[in-house]
Amino acid sequence: MDTVKLNIDNKSVVVKKGTTILQAAKEIGVDIPTLCYMKLDDLNIENKPGGCRICVVEVEGRRNLAPACCTDVNEGMEVKTHSIRAINARRTVMELILSDHPADCLICAKSGNCDLQDMAHNLGIRKLNYQGEQSHYREDTSPAIIREVDKCIMCRRCEMMCNEVQTVGVLSAINRGFESVVAPAFEMNLDHSVCTYCGQCVAVCPTGALTEVDETAKVVRVLSDPTKTVIVQTAPAVRAALGEEFDMEAGTLVTGKLVSALRRLGFNYVFDTDFAADLTIMEEGTELLNRIGKHLEGDKDVKLPILTSCCPAWVKFFEHQFPDLMDIPSTARSPQQMFGSIAKTYFAQKLGIKREDLVVVSIMPCVAKKYECGRDEFKVDSNPDVDHAITTRELAALIKLSNIDFHTLPNEEFDNPLGESTGAAVIFGTTGGVIEAAVRTAYEVHTKKDLPKIDFDELRGMEGIRKATIDFDGIPINIGIAHGLGNARKLLEEIQAGESEFHAIEIMSCPGGCIGGGGQPYHHGNADIIKKRQKAIYQEDSKKAIRKSHENPHILKLYEEFLGEPMSEKAHHLLHTKYFDRT
Amino acid sequence: MTDYRMHILICGGTGCKASESNEIKEKFNHFISEFDLEDEVQVLFTGCFGFCEKGPIIKVLPDNTFYVSVAAKDIEEIVKEHILKGRPVKRLLYKEPVSGEVISESQDMDFYKKQIRIALRNCGFINPENIEEYISRDGYMALGKCLSEYTPEETTNIIKDSGLRGRGGGGFPTGLKWEITRKVESDQKYVVCNADEGDPGAFMDRSILEGDPHSVIEAMAICGYCIGADTGLVYIRAEYPLAIERLKTAIKQAEEYGLLGDKILGADFNFKIELRYGAGAFVCGEETALIHSMEGLRGEPTVKPPFPSVSGYMEKPTNVNNVETFANIPVIINKGAAWFSKIGTDKSKGTKVFALAGKINNVGLIEVPMGTTLREVIYDIGGGIKDGKEFKAVQTGGPSGGCLTKDFLDTPIDYENLLSAGSMMGSGGMIVMDEDDCMVSIAKFYLEFTLEESCGKCNPCRIGNKRLFEILDKVTEGKGTLEDIDKLKVLSDVIKDTSLCGLGQSSPNPVLSTIANFEDEYLSHVEEGKCPAGQCKSLVRYDILEDVCNGCTLCFRNCPVGAITGERRTPHFIDQSLCIKCGVCYDKCKFNAITVN
């Protein structure tokens, strides 16, 4: 292997040929500040437009400063990362950026979590030497995402996410020069576009230009309304990430503290979306077996592969971009919506209250869930099954607002009956988890045998597209997994071309699955965080006493008392949905 | 073929076409048929003669009579007198402004005397729409020579030895560029001709494409042969319809003659040329931006390396040269590297085409050997400053260049000298300024251009140039401070040091060079609130001298905003709150009753 030897800040380093100055410096512990650059290792995501010019360093013999993020090392290179010239340039560039940025940090949604703010602080900017006209754009509020484009610094991360990773194609750089900015076509609002609200733009935005719609105030208001019974559901991926908001190590599981925090916030019942995830497996798994069964019997009309449908951004994606495939995804609603539907029928009846008096709040790692709960088909007489969906970040804000010391909270248990769940439900939070959960149940239901091994390692990992064949007692079932909508697109195009080898495919919009969701604590470009969350999810699963959805006693009771059996007419009415051509 | 007795060459460049050369051609045809001369006289459009100041220009062959400032109404006389009776029309000949001497042949004119025309060799001599005329002047001989006598390597070496450097601005050695691209292994390579000429005030590439398109086609084929490419792409401004038309015609003709296509001249070499259109983005002059634009993307540059020679169009090795560079190639092959390298200076070989414009008597396109001094260009060729005014500065290198003062008039022009004088060669725009030009406003003009043309990708260029412009604007408004001048310098240095591409890295040059050479002018604006050239509107005030004004009402009638009041035969008055300082009253007043302060 070709290597290159060079000096960085008078320290000698030998690196692989083709390494950038930034990477080489990192190897010897020299930290060069970056702003637009972002690399998510293992997820194959890299943003390196070389545009912010914050990472410029001095290279001996070179006329101008070199951007460390996209300059390859050369043999014998002498690099000074913090020379006076480099520092002055960096500071001036930062002053320029700030001269075209609203100085409303005190009330900015991103304050305290803003890469730009941190960088300005680290560079010691105390005064703006350059002032002048600032860019002004209309604010765009959609059901899930707010664009405050005045705060855009043209790092192009969102554009890269939206186009290269997600292939949604809503955002593009527009105009030229000082007028240039990232926006949807014709500068229209997101809700007039094909935006899926996956929120990956929000997840990577280094400033407050892209944030979620903040619904914490609405939640506080319903919690203080004595006429309402307010219940809460928390998605699986939340428990593996919330701790980060309280400076805990990434991957720390905080399920028990999460429950007690929610109780202290005043929710009347603290439930778990995991319960609904088990329910999803009952419905989706049954649908899967039905379709595969018919297929094996030679039914030519049956559509395969079956695609999972728990991710609302993915649903909106195919409604816009693949309307010809709308009959392929499972009709099962997402766990959030199954929960809301059961809560406002079964549970409201149990409490003996009207659905209007029951308020369902969900805590989600996702911004698309805000949009999903507002979809018309999930309302009954204009009363939504889920009233408010807030993100992991918003929950952390609520906890801080209520002066709850998260660290000293005791571990508490979810309430029943909608709080009981299995390990299969927990793994919904990571890529590969939904299909693994489905396989665990489908295998046993189909073969009527116990699984020899519960962990399906072949379905796990971070590869963007994964495939595995599971032996269903002599019948090989081909499973596909895609996370990131760009990867999903590839599998969908295979289906369109009639070349798909799969019986079932799991699709998650966000890289990593829900653990990498647009509503999670900001990863600030560190993909390790997402990997640690994944580890935590599998750890939670392995510790669960029950690890197969069809063994969840409260699920069995729900069918017995209320739904009848999976895919029953009632189940169809309450737990399944239909899709709309949005082209 | 008819053997004509006489040829009439009418300048068919955009400048002359703009001033009725079409009508002139029609008139010629009309009178020639009236006098039954169709078999004796041929009327042709040719490429730009370069002497745009005196356009439209007509040349009569074989006697080489050079008519200037011809109008359609003059044609009858030319036909009757010159063509029928052999008596040139004296009043349409060029008159040397100083000596008053009437000159009938172009080679005797000062404007042409000091020029050596290599890139422009055929402009004004041939009909650009006829391949045979190009061939008759050694056209496609170089291509034939390369294919039959030289290997690609030998051909590349000739270009290397000639010392030819890129004429688009950077001055990178052309032969070396070819060699690098040649050595990269790939199944597909491209030759790209950058014809997206965008410097405000430079039009040499357009003139070459309009006047001698085959020279570029031939050179691109030679380049393809050297680097191993079978496809050439010309990236040309959509705003150049005439050049596009002529290029298309030329490509078609070359294909018909087997000079493009498969097995060219029987050799094992295939080459085709396609056109790609620019859409009005100066930054696309930058190689990587140009390539992205050809790929259908926003013309944003990317960080180099990788250089296009390794990964360019469609990520394939791509050699990009500009039009003027290519136009030199066939001559170098025909006459040899040694011949070419004798012309010019130590490090800058050959000639350079300049578009001479601004406050100069002979506006036009000139080609001079490297090493010619600015004085020779401005005074000998350019005929000195218009209206007998004082020379103040010459701007070279367009928005990336700088303004040079009279101290540099005797500097030999080459890449290095211009760079060390704080300017650059650029693509060859040369704008002359006189005492009436405000150097702060000039810097502002260029900054405004950069600002509009910045792609917006990197912060220093997008925001930095905006701030530079705002500070300059403040200075021209008389609101600047000494601190602002410091800020201009500091910010300029950082923009140069940190911008992503050549556009940003050179955009502060007009600011830095005007501060370096005309700091006193900046100081007058800042400290005294005065614009010495009287150009900055906010610092100018027009007043009517009561004792001189006789109330003729001419100013009153011409004021576009009604800021002037007064009764006939009584002194008039300017309402300063309404005055837009357009200067019309000043220009119109016949009695010098209006003052500028």
Place this chain on the structure above:
Amino acid sequence: MPKIKLAENTIQIIKDICAEFDNNEGELINVLHKVQDKLGYLPAEVQEVIAKGLNTSVAKVYGVVTFYSYFTMIPRGEFPISICMGTACYVRGAEQVLSEFKRQLKVDVGESTPDGMFSINCLRCVGACGLAPVVNVGDKVYGRVAPTQVKEIIAEYRKGCDSDNVKSA
């Protein structure tokens, strides 16, 4: 912006142009040139059809259209006025000529007069530096234009138009 509905044959024209370029995304700029040549401008609805035709996103098409100054989303006036803003023209007073046009027509650069007669655009150097400052109205070139001539130039077209109207009436 007001939504316009494209006529069926307009949509077909655009689709045909896309097909002519093999519906290849990389040919976007060529397609835009050709469509603008045909239709005069590139309104949102046209860009949507192009995006579909080339199988790319509308955002990308819009990003490209707004990057290049040659492309316009506003219909040009019947008599498009283009003022050369090259350096030669600038030092010979193009700016004053431009501001006079703006003042007379009460529109800004890139806009059209409400009656659709005139639009003003700035050009980069047209290369007629000998005639600086240069103004184009449609295909007609005016050289050495002084601000005082602006009124006459406009009147020339207004008059032409009025008499046309009289004729047709």
